Amino acid sequence: MSFTYKETELFAEQCAVTELAKTHGTPLFVYSKAAITANWQQFSQHWPAPHKLCYAVKANSNLAVLNVLARLGAGFDIVSGGELARVLAAGGKAEDVVFSGVGKSHEEIAYALDQNIGCFNVESSAELERIQHIASEKGVVAPISLRVNPDVDAQTHPYIATGLKANKFGIAMGEALDVFRRGQALENLDMRGVDCHIGSQILTPQPFLDAADRMFNLIGTLREEGIQITHLDMGGGFGIPYQHEEKLEVSGYLQELQRRAKEIGNLTLMLEPGRAIVGNAGIMVTKVEYYKPGSEKNFLLVDAGMNDLLRPSLYNAYHDIVPVQRHQGVDEPLVDVVGPVCETGDFFGHARHLAAQEGDLLAVMNAGAYGFTMASNYNTRPRAAEVMVHGETASLIREREPLASLWQGEHVLGDDA
Ligand code: LLP
Secondary structure, eight states: OOEEEETTEEEETTEEHHHHHHHHOSSEEEEEHHHHHHHHHHHHTTOOTTSEEEEEGGGOOOHHHHHHHHHTTOEEEESSHHHHHHHHHTTOOGGGEEEOOTTOOHHHHHHHHHTTOSEEEEOSHHHHHHHHHHHHHHTOOEEEEEEEEOOOOOOSOGGGBOOSTTSSSSEEHHHHHHHHHHHHHSTTEEEEEEEOOOBSSBOSHHHHHHHHHHHHHHHHHHHHTTOOOOEEEOOOOBOOOSSSOOOOOHHHHHHHHHHHHHHHOSOEEEEOOOHHHHGGGEEEEEEEEEEEOOSSOOEEEESOOTTTOOHHHHHOOOOOEEESBOOTTOOOOEEEEEOSSSSTTOEEEEEEEOOOOTTOEEEESSOSSSSGGGOOOTTTOOOOEEEEEETTEEEEEEOOOOGGGGGTTOOOOOTTO
């Protein structure tokens, strides 16, 4: 894989991580172009045209990442006007974009129509009416897919399960036919597809296949009504191993999905993988500031915080933490790896065996997805720099935020206020 030790030293492809940290400072996100490419090809090689793959931009939206994927022929799944602008800035094509999300604003819909995006994944009747209204004002026809909630249990963390009735996402299966009929009656909508997304970090094909069967049934019903559905977008959600989990066999699932779709006929399939493309293609490098032994617990205080990588704090997510420079034959005390932010929830790992002292570098693994994109400036901490390696070459793809930019646009009150 792309992050491996050569003797005692961690490398990102052919670049020594110590050198990257020396050049760019810490905390630092490091992505491997080879890993992103390999992950993408793992999907694309089992997904012949006309089927489409739309990378879920929210997982990692750095322009360089989007550009690598655009060059591999990726489409994009976006959830905001901002993400659309990023895709276009990175060289992606609007026609290859699908627009998901429960709360699309007037401005976002208008912008997406102006850019001629590939499809709106619509989540409610109210949204359908809104798109109709804006499209008719512009005198254009909007391509539409309805996001249906298949009500399957994805067996994942409740915060990232989205396919249950109790979630805010999508239109209930029982209402889908009515909403579709309504859409058909609206002049400026082209009702061409259905989509679903049942959750994230799913590690077995079964929930996906259950959801697919329900979607196939729906398509059958719609077609009986004379509504010609031509695409089915099964969303993303493909999990990756963070700890000891077994890897999801993507190829088997993709082939089975295509086999079942063929029975229905005349159906273009789409997927929106995010994490599976970038998750294991990135690490976060952080420096130990202090070792703080205690009677109950020992702490390694590092220079990255929950503002840089929120997943452990928000989902109690597990990420491997490894030394960038391995020390042989030394004791590895049990430590909590924690950040400098003033919250008890500011941690990266509890009870890890790690021998590290002030100045040492650690790598938090599998940080390529939902790492930088969920970063904030909490505690007035500038967001980290990002680097992409390719063989022996390392390119800075995002500069560390300059401190003063954090209050740019803020204003103190005038003397008379
Ligand atoms: N499509 C839709 C409509 C989505 O809502 C998502 C993710 C995806 C595709 C991509 O899912 P993926 O293939 O990456 O699982 N922040 C959380 C994950 C939130 C996922 C939200 N939706 C985390 O760090 O685990």
